[in-house]
Amino acid sequence: MAPVIPSSYPGRAVIYVVTHLNILKLVLRYFVQEIIPVYWIFRSLTDAHHRRLFLDVLVLRGVDPAKVSRLSEKEKLELRVLTSNNNAKVEKRKHKENPVLAAGVWLFTPPLKQDGRIAYFVHRIITIPIRSVLPFLPVLFGAIKSGAVTQNALTPYFELKGIEEPAQQAAVGEAHKWSFRQFGGAALVLECIPILTLFLQFVTTVAAAMWAADMEKTEFSLVKRERVYQNGNEEAVTSTNHTE
Numbered sequence: 001m002a003p004v005i006p007s008s009y010p011g012r013a014v015i016y017v018v019t020h021l022n023i024l025k026l027v028l029r030y031f032v033q034e035i036i037p038v039y040w041i042f043r044s045l046t047d048a049h050h051r052r053l054f055l056d057v058l059v060l061r062g063v064d065p066a067k068v069s070r071l072s073e074k075e076k077l078e079l080r081v082l083t084s085n086n087n088a089k090v091e092k093r094k095h096k097e098n099p100v101l102a103a104g105v106w107l108f109t110p111p112l113k114q115d116g117r118i119a120y121f122v123h124r125i126i127t128i129p130i131r132s133v134l135p136f137l138p139v140l141f142g143a144i145k146s147g148a149v150t151q152n153a154l155t156p157y158f159e160l161k162g163i164e165e166p167a168q169q170a171a172v173g174e175a176h177k178w179s180f181r182q183f184g185g186a187a188l189v190l191e192c193i194p195i196l197t198l199f200l201q202f203v204t205t206v207a208a209a210m211w212a213a214d215m216e217k218t219e220f221s222l223v224k225r226e227r228v229y230q231n232g233n234e235e236a237v238t239s240t241n242h243t244e
Contacts, residue, residue: 006150006211007182010190013207023060026053027202034198050205054156057209063216068160071223078223079168086171146184147173153187153208157215161222175225183211 017024030049055065071079151158151173158169173180187204191197215222 005182006179007186009183009207009211010186010204013203013210014190016210017203017206020060023053023057023206026056027199027206030202031199050202051156053202053205054209054212057206058157058213058216061210061213063213065160068157068216069219070160070162075221075223076162079163079171082171082175082223083165083168086174087167089174090170146188147177147180149184149187149204150180150208153183153204154212157208157212158222163222172222175223177226179226183207 017027030053033049034046058065058068148170151169155169158164158172163169163172187207191200191204193200214220
C-alpha cells in the first residue's frame with residue numbers, strides 16, 4: 001500500500017470521526033464536558049478525556065493498549081543517549097532565544113502537558129479566545145512549536161512504550177523532528193478553524209492515535225533517528241513510511 005505521511009493524519013482523522021458514530025459520540029461528549037468551567041481548572045480531567053479517547057481509537061485500529069511493546073534494553077540505552085544530547089541542545093538554544101518571538105509563540109500556541117498545572121491553566125485561558133478570533137496567527141507562530149504539539153498528542157503512546165519523562169519524549173521528538181513538525185503543523189492548521197478549536201483538539205487526539213496504531217503495527221522504532229534525503233528539490237522523510 002502507499003506510504004502514509006504524518007501530515008495526512010489530521011485530515012484523515014476528520015473523515016474517521018464523521019464516519020464512525022461511536023467515536024463521534026465520544027468526541028462530542030468530551031467536547032461538551034470541556035466547556036464546563038471545572039475542566040478548565042483541573043488539567044487532569046482534560047488529560048483523562050484525551051487519553052481515554054486515544055486508547056479507544058487504538059483499540060478500534062486493532063491495537064490492544066495492554067499489548068503495546070515497551071522499549072527493549074537496547075532501546076532504553078539509545079533513549080538515554082538521545083535524551084542527554086537533546087538536553088544539551090535545549091540549554092544552548094535557551095541562550096539564543098529571542099524574547100519577543102518567544103512571547104508571540106507563547107501567546108498564539110496551545111499549552112503543553114509539559115507545562116506546570118497553573119501555567120497550563122493560565123496559558124489555556126488566554127490563548128483559546130485569541131486563537132479562535134485570530135485563527136491564522138497560531139499557524140504562523142505555532143510552526144516553531146509544531147513538534148511539541150505532536151509530542152503533546154502522542155503522550156499516551158509514549159507512556160505505553162515506557163517513555164514517561166517529558167525530557168525523554170522531547171528527545172524522541174527531536175530524533176523525528178521532520179515527521180513531528182509535519183503532523184504538528186497540520187494539526188495546528190486544523191485547530192485554527194474559528195470557534196471549533198476545542199472540538200478539533202479532540203480530532204488531533206484521534207489523528208495521533210491513528211498514527212500510533214500504524215507505528216505499533218509496523219514495529220516502528222521511536223529511538224532511531226529518521227533519515228532524510230534530498231531528491232532534486234524534494235525532501236523525503238523515510239522513517240514514517242507506515243502503510244494501512
